[in-house]
Amino acid sequence: MSGIRFAKDHEWVKVEGDIATVGISPYAQEQLGDVVFVDLPAIGKKVEKGKELAVVESVKAASEVYAPVSGEVVGVNEALGDAPGTVNEDALGKGWFAKVKMSNKAELDALMDEAAYKTFCEGLH
Amino acid sequence: MSSNPGADAPLKSTALYDLHVELGAKMVPFAGYDMPVQYPAGILAEHLHTRAAAGLFDVSHMGQVRIRAESFAAAAAAVERLCPADFQALKPGQQRYSFFTDNGGGILDDLMVTRMGAGDDRDHLFMVVNAGCKDADIAHLKANLGARCEIEVLADRSLVALQGPQAAAVFARLAPDSAKLKFMNGAALKAGGIDVIATRSGYTGEDGFEISVADADIVAFTKKVLAEPEVKPIGLGARDSLRLEAGLCLYGNDITEKTNPVEASLVWAMQKRRREEGGFPGAGIIQRQLADGPSRLRVGILPEGKAPARAHTEITDATGRVIGEVTSGGFGPSLGAPLAMGYVEKAHSTVGTSVNLMVRGKALPAKTAAMPFVPHRYQR
Structure with a gap:
């Protein structure tokens, strides 16, 4: 499969082989406001779809980021330590959170493609 | 300022609601009001702008009350029955931070009191209380002081804060007399042709003013202030981060009925005469804490x-x-x-x-x- 896919909790995944890069959507960063800290998972951590992957802190509040797929964390975006605002500036690119080695690629089928996610967000207003 | 959430009642709005929406504010429920938490610039930019230039905050959800008696001294002595501050020592125009205490020495709300000198109808006290506590505060004032004072709730007045290193220069353009006010002093002034009550105080740690304006004039007044090049509108999100950096208490979080002024490090707000004489709710407990340490x-x-x-x-x-x-x-x-x-x-x-x-x-x-x-x- 190709392209970016989105979860209802506003995380995105981009897949290469069995590695899913995970971040939060432009809609999510807009709702959060200025990101000041990201609590990233430890490498090697086993994550379960729908359970906490990371915590993102804005000036206002802390919010959980849920894993859109299950698997093992094999990489995290260390650059967010010094530049958490990258999540606001480039949510779909340099603002990625973690790379997850997927244990069940079939979980991807439940995620939305870009057009479906756009429609989903419009329904939230 | 208070974080007490409103009940299930429909949200109230301030007279500046339409302007907030026009300015692109994100509105959220706060203390029963639909208030701007941020504008399109965002909390970080709004915070930094306030520290660098000047920010305008709508704080009209807060309660404004005039307290009058047959003399200023009588009104001040009456309010001292509920608060541990020395109001009788206030000179005309002087402002003081205080709080209502309960019989256990806990804090019912924190507030600002200004002695409005004789120039403003009768010499009296002008009090500003938190939005989340104002109904209870007004009931408390009426129940305890109603027999000796006239408690006038200024429900038709808005309140805005102009804060930041450029606030004084901006406000002086509209109200030249404001330049004479020192920190924690207030006066009735004309600002751009509009009658206001301004005090040189705030909740950001910066120089600035809190400005009470009749609801009928507040939109025109706010537009005049926002037209000044240094000024941007600032939401409640930045108000909270600014006051936290300034070390100022948020009622409901940092001070509550379960905290007393001694442990809250607010001994400075209880002047010597009151600490010694007592005569306010919970005085015995507070005096014991002062003697023994919290x-x-x-x-x-x-x-x-x-x-x-x-x-x-x-x-x-x-x-x-x-x-x-x-x-x-x-x-x-x-x-x-x-x-x-x-x-x-x-x-x-x-x-x-x-x-x-x-x-x-x-x-x-x-x-x-x-x-x-x-x-x-x-x-x-």
Whole structure:
């Protein structure tokens, strides 16, 4: 499969082989406001779809980021330590959170493609 | 200022609601009001703009009350029955920070009181209280002082705050007489042809004014202020991060009915005569705490890492024993780092004491710190 896919909790995944890069959507960063800290998972951590992957802190509040797929964390975006605002500036690119080695690629089928996610967000207003 | 959430009742709005929406504000429920938490610039930019230039805040949700008696001295003595501040010593125009205490010495609300001198109809007290507490405060004033004072609720007045290093220059263009006001002084003024009551005070640690304006004039007044090049509208989000950097208490978080002024490090707001004479609710308990020392104290806390610790985070010592709790915490945009305030056992309250903050199950190292975190820039 190709392209970016989105979860209802506003995380995105981009897949290469069995590695899913995970971040939060432009809609999510807009709702959060200025990101000041990201609590990233430890490498090697086993994550379960729908359970906490990371915590993102804005000036206002802390919010959980849920894993859109299950698997093992094999990489995290260390650059967010010094530049958490990258999540606001480039949510779909340099603002990625973690790379997850997927244990069940079939979980991807439940995620939305870009057009479906756009429609989903419009329904939230 | 209060964080008490409103009940299920429909949200009220201030006279500036339409202007907030026009300015692109994100509106959220706060203390029963639909209030701007931020404008399109965002909390970080709004915070930094206030520290660099000037910000305008709508705080019309707060309660404004005039208290009159047959003389100023009588009104001041009456309010002293409910608050531990020395109001009788106020000179015309002078303002004082205080709070209502209860019989246990706890804090029912914090407030600002200004002696409006004889120029403004009769010499009286002008009080501003928190939005979340105002109904209870007004009932408290009427029940306890109604027989000796006239309690006039100014329900048809708005309140805005103009804060920041450029606030005085901006306001002087509209109200030249405002330049004469020193920190914690107020007066009735004409500002751009509009009658206002301005006090040189605020909730950001910056120089600035809180300005009471009739609802009928507030939109015109606010547009005049926002037309000044230094001024941007600022939401409640930045108001909270600004006051936290300034080390100022948020009622409902940092001070409540369960905290007394001694442990809240607010002894400075209880002037000597009142500490000695008492004569306010809970005076006996507060005087005993003053003599014996409190068992816990409100302190500043600086996390050593980058993770903010929010309100209700447990504070532990090196052995893991709980020694206190964070009451306000977040990220300080001007400090460029996380910051918090909270209560710790007195033995751990000395500035520089190492403590741990229990954030998401992890013990994050932190140190108790002096407040304010960002120096006050009041014009005394």
